[in-house]
């Protein structure tokens with residue numbers, strides 16, 4: 320049976336090979352340039368302690384998509400309170416590096432990947448923004464060109480998610496299909512349960528996606544790891560299924576987090592889903608959800624308990640921030 324989700328998948332899924340850079344350059348040149356960013360394209364890498372990988376990714380984008388083909392207008396690394404050499408390595412490879420806390424410093428401090436991405440709206444100038452995780456181990460420029468394809472060629476598309484095969488790579492051993500554990504065990508079952516129309520989005524949590532500033536600036540951002548699920552559900556509620564497209568980017572290899580860290584991520588994902596069910600009028604809660612995640616560890620005499628707060632915080636739509644004038648330049652104090 321053809322469901323809404325499978326019909327969307329057939330209509331709105333392409334592969335990176337469908338979008339050669341020459342096609343994108345021509346589409347970029349042919350755009351009616353009306354946005355405040357004058358058709359510019361920004362690539363953003365949120366990075367917390369990614370000195371091992373960030374330089375290779377930035378250098379490849381710079382070489383292939385700035386110097387060889389003038390597709391990307393700026394590469395911005397948001398340094399998310401790294402304690403290693405992420406900022407130096409990224410700058411040496413040719414990125415503009417912006418410290419997360421240097422953007423809108425007058426606001427109360429918040430943490431997490433979503434905070435880095437929200438701040439990036441205030442630190443970039445493009446009308447199209449491509450997000451790429453800085454921990455990818457097999458990055459290639461087709462990640463960026465693939466995500467830009469539908470946005471540059473179809474004005475009805477506002478948001479593009481990457482999809483890929485995700486191996487689990489540990490200690491030199493590769494298990495095909497073993498990666499994306501939170502995606503497969505938490506996020507996709509939740510989406511199938513409550514938002515079946517989105518069941519064809521194969522990597523709802525994937526960190527490689529792109530959107531129009533005119534859409535992103537109207538959406539709230541969850542500050543932690545719920546940011547991808549929050550954006551997906553909010554784009555769907557705001558603009559409908561057909562504003563979404565996905566592009567097959569092949570294979571994605573990244574650094575894996577511990578089971579304990581993924582449990583905290585899962586808690587944030589579930590709380591984000593809960594918040595959208597409530598906000599979008601899909602549920603009437605009788606009480607607030609609990610945000611404490613308990614961990615037990617064996618000791619000599621019994622068990623120790625540790626508690627993580629996995630509650631999610633949010634930033635408002637960037638367009639509501641005083642001083643924001645449609646691009647980030649007006650807000651960034653110094654670069």
Ligand SMILES: O=c1ccn([C@@H]2O[C@H](COP(=O)(O)OP(=O)(O)O[C@H]3O[C@H](CO)[C@@H](O)[C@H](O)[C@H]3O)[C@@H](O)[C@H]2O)c(=O)[nH]1
Pocket residue numbers: 364365366367368369397399430431432433435451452453454523524525526527544545546547548573574575576584
């Ligand atoms: O406080 C933070 C935490 C992470 N990051 C960066 O965000 C990216 C992804 O973070 P990571 O910790 O590697 O997440 P994953 O374990 O890979 O989690 C997956 O699932 C998350 C939940 O949806 C998504 O946010 C990720 O993009 C996706 O890869 C990396 O470049 C990090 O350096 C920050 O900038 N600030």
Ligand SMILES: O=C(O)[C@H](O)COP(=O)(O)O
Pocket residue numbers: 485486487497498499500501502503524525574575576581
């Ligand atoms: O996206 C996910 O599901 C999490 O980041 C976990 O990914 P992993 O199983 O590949 O570490």
